[in-house]
Amino acid sequence: MGNRKELKDIAFSVLDLIPILAGKTPADSFKNSLDLARHVEKWGYKRFWLAEHHNMAGVASSATAVLVGYIASGTNTIRVGSGGVMLPNHAPLVVAEQFGTLGSIYPGRIDLGLGRAPGTDQLTALALRRNLKGSEMDFPNNVQELMNYFLTEQERRTYARAVVAEGVEVPVWLLGSSTYSATLAAKLGLPFAFASHFAPAQLFDALYIYRENFKPSAYLKEPYVLLCVNGIAADTDKEAERTATSLFQFFLGVIRGRSQQLQPPVNSMEGIWTPYEEEMARRQLEYAFIGSKETIKDKLQDLLDETEADELMFVSHIYNHEDRLRSYELLAGLKQD
Incomplete structure (x- = not known):
């Protein structure tokens, strides 16, 4: 037990979907996100990631690279990145140019997390890509093509160039909710982030595969695991449960296939969801940590003991901005106790 990790030993980070609040606009959400980033930077969070989604009424993080620049420009030290860019929607060359530019403007602060899902429905995916040709096998090739653009001219293995990316240090991460990206991250020697905040089922299988098959690379010498979880903290359990x-x-809304803005909290979900819908939601939210700081701490430590994660990233769907700030402040306090 001498090597047991404790919460104070690992990094805490933030994933932001930039929620659009009921009755508010995306412009309001952008301001709230920058304010959140400034606060969590002060509270010691390591990175602030933004997730690419499209055609969702309650999510404003669709122009991910633009928002990475917006958040980075308004902060000073926190790492800012994508959690992630959904690579099937983009030409690898364009992503390299975008993040190479960001990496030059904000050196040592930009992360590039990559996912292989479209981050949207099929109709919107068609609008993004103009066609849906290709298969899962394209993703590994596209990842390696993208990484190639960041090499120097002497190292590069292609005729095409992303001049603004060459030699720029932008760490590439693979994101996943299954074992697929875990296998690829291990093969390429890249850090791996698992989406346990909405897809917990294959968490332990993915971590086992990643660690057992990891091959050291020029990017990373040993496996590095980031877990994304839902975190909603408040001064009391009762307050946190209502906020949640x-x-x-x-x-x-996801279960019913209805896209809507983030709704204000209610006193009870009774009568809003059916028992079946509640069971489905709670199954997806197995790794939702809701309560006072004291309540959350032991549960998070249990997760850390079970997974030996190197970093925890918190995402929150909290309607009131001040409550959201308070939640991240309380979570940060877990590292000081």
Whole structure:
């Protein structure tokens, strides 16, 4: 037990979907996200990632590279990146140019997390890509093509060039909710982030495969695991449970296939969801840590003991901005106790 990791030993980070609040606009959400980034930077969070989604009424993080620049320009030290860019929607060359530019403007602060899902529905994916040709096998090739653009001219293995990316240090991460990206991250020697905040089922299988098959690379000498979880902290358990009803309503919308803005909290979900819908939502939210700081701490430590994660990233669907700030402040306090 001498090597046991404790919460104070690992990095804490933030994933932001830039929620659009009911009755508010995306412009309001952008301001809130920058304010959140400034606060969590002060509270010691390591990185602030933005997730690419499209055609979702309650999510404003679709122009991910633009928002990475917006958040980086308004902060000083926190790492800012994508959690992630959905690579099937983009030409690898364009992504390299975007993040190479960001990496030059904000040196040592930009991360490039990559996912292989479209981050949207099929109709919108068609609008993004103009066609849906290709297969899963394209993703490994596209990842390696993208990484190639960041090499210097002497190292590069292609005729095409992303001049603004060459030699720029932008760490590439692979994101996943299954074992697929875990296998690829291990093969390429890249850090791996698992989406346990909405897809917990294959968490332990993915971690085992990643660690057992990891091959050291020029990018990373040993495996590095980031887990994304839902975190909603408040001064009391009762207050946190009420705040979390916005999260429950968000997932209920996903289950019902209804895109909506983030709803205000309610006193009870009874009568809003059916028992079946509640079971489905809670299954997806197995790794939702809701409560006072004291309540959350032991549960998070249990997760750390089970997974030996190197970093925890918190995402929150909290309607009131001040409550959201308070939640991240309390979570940060877990590292000082």
